Amino acid sequence: MELRRGIPLLWQQFKALFSKNLLLSWRNKRATLLQLFASFFFILLLFCIDKATSSRNSQTTAFESVTDPLALVSPPIPPCEDKYYMRTPCFDFLWSGNSSSRLNTIVRSIMTNNPGRPIPASKVMSFRTSDEVDAWLLTNPMRSPGALHFREINATVIGYGLQTNSSTTSLRGQVEDPTFKFQIPLQIAAEREIARSVLGDSNFGWNFGFKEFAHPARKTFSVLASIGPSFFLAFAMFGFVLQIGSLIEEKELKLRQAMSMMGLYESAYWLSWVTWEGILVLISSLLLVLFGMMFQFDFFIKNNFAVVFLVFFLFQFNMIAFAFMLSAFVSKSSSATTVGFSLFIVGFLTQLVTVFGFPYKSQFSRFLRNIWSLYPPNLLASAVKQLADATDTPEAVGISWSRRAKCLPDDAECVITINDVYKWLISTFFVWLVLAIYFDNIFPNASGVRKPLFYFLMPGYWSGTSGNKVREGGICSCIGSVPQHEQISPDDEDVLEEENTVKKDTREGTVDPNVAVQIRGLVKTYAGTRNIGCCKCKKTPPYQALKGLWVNFSKDQLFCLLGPNGAGKTTAINCLTGSTPVTSGDALIYGYSVRSSVGMSNIQKIIGVCPQFDILWDALSGDEHLHLFANIKGLPPDSINSVAEELLAKVRLTESAKLRTRSYSGGMKRRLSVAIALIGDPKLVILDEPTTGMDPISRRHVWDIIQKAKNGRAIVLTTHSMEEADILSDRIGIMAKGRLRCIGTSIRLKSRFGTGFIANISFSETTGGNTPPYILEELPIDREPVKKFFKDRLDVIPAEETRSFLTFVIPHDKERLLTQFFTELEDRQNEFEISDIQLGLATLEEVFLNIAKQAELENATAEGRLVPLTLTSGASVQIPVGAQFVGVPGTETAENPRGIMVEVYWEEDDTGTLCISGHSAEMPIPPNAQTLVSAVPPSSRNILGRRAPVHGIVIELSQTHSHRTGSSRRIITF
Numbered sequence: 014m015e016l017r018r019g020i021p022l023l024w025q026q027f028k029a030l031f032s033k034n035l036l037l038s039w040r041n042k043r044a045t046l047l048q049l050f051a052s053f054f055f056i057l058l059l060f061c062i063d064k065a066t067s068s069r070n071s072q073t074t075a076f077e078s079v080t081d082p083l084a085l086v087s088p089p090i091p092p093c094e095d096k097y098y099m100r101t102p103c104f105d106f107l108w109s110g111n112s113s114s115r116l117n118t119i120v121r122s123i124m125t126n127n128p129g130r131p132i133p134a135s136k137v138m139s140f141r142t143s144d145e146v147d148a149w150l151l152t153n154p155m156r157s158p159g160a161l162h163f164r165e166i167n168a169t170v171i172g173y174g175l176q177t178n179s180s181t182t183s184l185r186g187q188v189e190d191p192t193f194k195f196q197i198p199l200q201i202a203a204e205r206e207i208a209r210s211v212l213g214d215s216n217f218g219w220n221f222g223f224k225e226f227a228h229p230a231r232k233t234f235s236v237l238a239s240i241g242p243s244f245f246l247a248f249a250m251f252g253f254v255l256q257i258g259s260l261i262e263e264k265e266l267k268l269r270q271a272m273s274m275m276g277l278y279e280s281a282y283w284l285s286w287v288t289w290e291g292i293l294v295l296i297s298s299l300l301l302v303l304f305g306m307m308f309q310f311d312f313f314i315k316n317n318f319a320v321v322f323l324v325f326f327l328f329q330f331n332m333i334a335f336a337f338m339l340s341a342f343v344s345k346s347s348s349a350t351t352v353g354f355s356l357f358i359v360g361f362l363t364q365l366v367t368v369f370g371f372p373y374k375s376q377f378s379r380f381l382r383n384i385w386s387l388y389p390p391n392l393l394a395s396a397v398k399q400l401a402d403a404t405d406t407p408e409a410v411g412i413s414w415s416r417r418a419k420c421l422p423d424d425a426e427c428v429i430t431i432n433d434v435y436k437w438l439i440s441t442f443f444v445w446l447v448l449a450i451y452f453d454n455i456f457p458n459a460s461g462v463r464k465p466l467f468y469f470l471m472p473g474y475w476s477g478t479s480g481n482k483v484r485e486g487g488i489c490s491c492i493g494s495v496p497q498h499e500q501i502s503p504d505d506e507d508v509l510e511e512e513n514t515v516k517k518d519t520r521e522g523t524v525d526p527n528v529a530v531q532i533r534g535l536v537k538t539y540a541g542t543r544n545i546g547c548c549k550c551k552k553t554p555p556y557q558a559l560k561g562l563w564v565n566f567s568k569d570q571l572f573c574l575l576g577p578n579g580a581g582k583t584t585a586i587n588c589l590t591g592s593t594p595v596t597s598g599d600a601l602i603y604g605y606s607v608r609s610s611v612g613m614s615n616i617q618k619i620i621g622v623c624p625q626f627d628i629l630w631d632a633l634s635g636d637e638h639l640h641l642f643a644n645i646k647g648l649p650p651d652s653i654n655s656v657a658e659e660l661l662a663k664v665r666l667t668e669s670a671k672l673r674t675r676s677y678s679g680g681m682k683r684r685l686s687v688a689i690a691l692i693g694d695p696k697l698v699i700l701d702e703p704t705t706g707m708d709p710i711s712r713r714h715v716w717d718i719i720q721k722a723k724n725g726r727a728i729v730l731t732t733h734s735m736e737e738a739d740i741l742s743d744r745i746g747i748m749a750k751g752r753l754r755c756i757g758t759s760i761r762l763k764s765r766f767g768t769g770f771i772a773n774i775s776f777s778e779t780t781g782g783n784t785p786p787y788i789l790e791e792l793p794i795d796r797e798p799v800k801k802f803f804k805d806r807l808d809v810i811p812a813e814e815t816r817s818f819l820t821f822v823i824p825h826d827k828e829r830l831l832t833q834f835f836t837e838l839e840d841r842q843n844e845f846e847i848s849d850i851q852l853g854l855a856t857l858e859e860v861f862l863n864i865a866k867q868a869e870l871e872n873a874t875a876e877g878r879l880v881p882l883t884l885t886s887g888a889s890v891q892i893p894v895g896a897q898f899v900g901v902p903g904t905e906t907a908e909n910p911r912g913i914m915v916e917v918y919w920e921e922d923d924t925g926t927l928c929i930s931g932h933s934a935e936m937p938i939p940p941n942a943q944t945l946v947s948a949v950p951p952s953s954r955n956i957l958g959r960r961a962p963v964h965g966i967v968i969e970l971s972q973t974h975s976h977r978t979g980s981s982r983r984i985i986t987f
């Protein structure tokens with residue numbers, strides 16, 4: 014199938030990724046709707062705040078233009094209850110001077126003649142002097158709004174004084190001005206009645222009126238200018254957090270890496286995100302402006318629609334690129350909300366400062382303004398303030414499209430216009446985007462791999478010849494020195510032969526046409542790092558995961574890579590797929606080198622990878638995954654439907670094709686990953702533990718698929734299932750500790766590394782003759798005759814010994830003796846009290862265990878690890894891990910001049926570490942045995958006076974005494 018390349022592929026990938034983003038947003042409806050419609054709630058909130066402030070201002074005419082002010086004529090004394098915070102019973106007014114009958118008459122007239130409301134006597138309190146009034150007020154606060162103090166000077170002169178509580182108070186948004194509400198009516202009433210009394214004319218007219226000045230409207234308090242920027246920022250944060258979360262999630266779940274492995278163009282990736290997010294912010298900005306108009310904000314109505322819309326659109330668009338850039342610094346998608354919240358808090362504070370004029374005034378330096386403008390919320394605050402200021406009076410007309418580059422007429426200190434804000438938002442968008450791409454490349458990805466700091470300066474980056482060069486470690490970590498790789502010659506003849514074949518090809522610069530993959534001395538060392546954290550330095554030593562791998566994987570064959578955890582299988586695969594850089598050596602895949610960028614981009618076209626862990630989007634279906642990856646790979650679009658259907662049928666997922674992978678079982682996900690690996694008929698398929706977590710039926714089904722897939726391609730499989738390896742593989746390589754330990758067909762490995770034949774001898778349990786039948790007491794069966802029989806006939810001793818059976822391992826070279834031996838054993842079954850005899854062949858699992866054990870042994874030897882061995886006698890000796898024969902110090906007697914020894918049995922625990930499983934009966938050290946480690950005297954004490962541990966003596970016996978497993982072929986010395 015011809016795969017697309019270049020621009021057509023870029024366009025195809027862009028469309029596929031755009032659809033993926035659209036689908037993910039559609040599936041995550043709640044978040045998308047929130048992103049689009051959150052503006053409604055913020056505008057509604059602003060509307061409520063605006064209404065509250067306007068109702069407070071409705072008591073005053075300060076915020077309206079007053080051209081023809083109304084006169085207030087002879088206002089009446091209001092009831093005392095009208096005063097805010099008045100305590101009852103209250104008095105409309107107090108007065109002093111009640112010793113004068115004339116003044117009493119004047120006050121009575123004030124009460125009777127109060128316009129529209131005669132004041133009852135109970136609502137007025139009289140005193141003799143003003144001091145008495147003050148004394149009363151002190152003990153009765155807030156019981157009267159005002160007091161009149163009269164003084165009768167002579168028949169024609171009456172003086173008066175006026176007291177009111179003059180502090181302006183407000184209640185529920187209403188402002189009470191005591192001068193206008195209480196003082197003036199009381200004053201007019203007093204003057205009117207004094208004049209009538211002095212003139213002696215009770216009908217004397219005393220009309221009084223007053224007017225405020227005609228004035229233009231004062232600027233109102235603008236809710237949008239003051240708190241609008243924070244609200245709009247909060248609204249933009251919804252999209253921001255979702256955006257940053259999606260980007261980080263794709264990195265964190267290695268989805269991005271999986272797409273890159275399939276040949277994804279970086280440009281298609283970024284373009285698809287920018288386009289989709291651009292559409293979302295376009296719609297949300299449009300809705301924001303429409304909601305603002307719906308709520309009749311002058312800000313949205315009087316300013317030109319395009320001017321306002323562009324402010325919000327460009328701001329949100331800029332924030333997309335800002336989110337892209339920040340996503341490079343964050344490695345966990347769960348941190349997206351924290352990042353968003355922190356940015357909001359910072360933005361809230363800087364916007365507050367911006368609204369108060371900093372630094373967008375001529376008195377501040379341009380440099381300061383430029384720095385300030387690098388944070389997008391500050392530009393938003395500046396623009397919103399200008400737009401709000403342009404509509405802050407009823408007469409204001411707002412900013413028209415043509416005036417967007419001009420300052421407001423009454424803003425003498427203006428240094429930035431709306432047009433400048435646009436320019437800043439557009440230019441910084443590109444700055445953030447470029448930085449986002451740069452940081453994305455130089456910060457380590459989920460596999461800890463990154464590009465060099467100045468990768469863009471390499472000519473090969475632009476020509477496509479060496480731009481994919483990657484390195485490991487964090488940007489702030491100093492990579493420790495990578496130790497020199499020492500060449501270790503393989504112990505195994507088959508591995509050596511394979512190595513020599515590859516080396517010969519390497520020397521001659523040729524590759525056998527039947528070879529799909531040639532691994533040429535691949536070395537991978539994870540460099541040690543020193544991370545300089547806040548409080549401590551984190552140091553990790555370098556680790557050599559691959560120590561020189563030389564191997565060929567043939568075409569039309571399945572090569573199975575086995576090995577215990579940490580053997581280096583995944584590392585080898587990652588080197589082949591380009592996910593991790595190679596330290597030294599090379600690998601050629603169909604002739605293309607994994608070390609060359611051009612080679613790698615060709616390799617991506619011809620390989621299919623099923624990674625160890627499923628790399629899938631929860632919200633996409635199986636079918637959608639296949640379509641997406643097929644498009645990324647560049648399959649002809651008209652073939653993708655049939656390819657997807659075929660692959661789904663192959664992995665038996667047709668029925669669940671439309672289900673989202675969130676609801677897939679572990680096995681279904683693995684099958685989908687296998688199907689993804691087979692997209693585009695790859696010439697090399699790499700399957701890293703493809704059947705993990707599958708039930709036996711699914712597993713057998715996937716085996717069928719793999720078996721069929723072998724035709725016309727090479728398959729590399731890693732697995733922990735020996736059955737799988739046995740059934741599927743044409744050749745098997747077992748790795749341990751970064752090296753290939755054996756290679757060959759399953760049969761060859763079994764015959765060379767299997768323990769041979771395993772004989773399990775079970776003994777019947779007998780009850781004591783004189784004991785009552787209900788008391789079962791096992792009598793010890795004398796196994797010595799059986800052991801002697803095996804020793805004499807086959808020269809083997811028990812490999813394992815328990816209460817009820819003995820296990821013997823019979824080497825292959827004794828095969829010809831077996832028929833005769835077992836016939837005789839069966840004949841003497843009763844004599845030996847044997848209940849059952851079982852004979853089995855070595856399995857691949859045993860081969861695997863032997864190789865793993867041997868590798869662990871070598872490792873323990875290299876590290877010089879010691880463990881305690883507790884003997885049956887209760888004595889304890891320290892022995893090196895893996896030691897087979899150990900002498901016990903201090904057991905020398907006349908009968909056993911060299912002392913006694915035991916054979917130690919080892920097994921591996923869950924982590925692959927060797928631990929003692931038991932030991933044989935104590936036996937004399939043979940005269941020909943060689944002592945390898947001398948014992949520390951048992952009585953020696955350490956500096957604290959405690960007895961120092963006793964060290965066992967490691968003994969090497971001749972080959973014939975070693976009967977354990979394949980590991981006994983080489984005697985490990987300490």
Ligand SMILES: Nc1ncnc2c1ncn2[C@@H]1O[C@H](COP(=O)(O)OP(=O)(O)OP(=O)(O)O)[C@@H](O)[C@H]1O
Pocket residue numbers: 460461539556557558576577578579580581582583584585625
């Ligand atoms: N990025 C890394 N940095 C440092 N060491 C690493 C890194 N990746 C892997 N290793 C180490 O390299 C060794 C080989 O790991 P690898 O994943 O290749 O083993 P494996 O054979 O695939 O094991 P498994 O069967 O568990 O998948 C391990 O000891 C591992 O800890």
